[in-house]
Amino acid sequence: MTQQTTAPIDVIKEWILGKHEDRTDVAADEDLIENRLVDSLSFVEFVFLIEETAGVEIDLDNLDINDVRTLDAIEKRFLAG
Template structure:
């Protein structure tokens, strides 16, 4: 995982102190690491980290399912 993903991972771990790490392929939604109450705040953080606006009208839950997907879809793409 890239250094760019660290603020995302830290944000999740801060809200779940019982966890010490998050595997790249762990389902964040199924494991309730991102829930409906924190979803908008999470998307805002992702916008800040990636440096680009995220269109909520086309955003799907599957786009945020794992750290690996988030990195590939939003962070690596933002660099190129």
């Protein structure tokens, strides 16, 4: 029996889909903020999830919003390497 691991970006995608049960997928280049998949009420929780998943600390005071605008941007900025 092989153990299947979930890619870090999939953890983030599943969190978003869990908040929007009407959705079945989130495109890698879809604007999460503009499309209201991450709103102001869930933003801090979303950033915390990225921190937990990536194993990094994110300074909200210096966060470039474009770094968390799409799944592609999150993967490049926080999950690459």
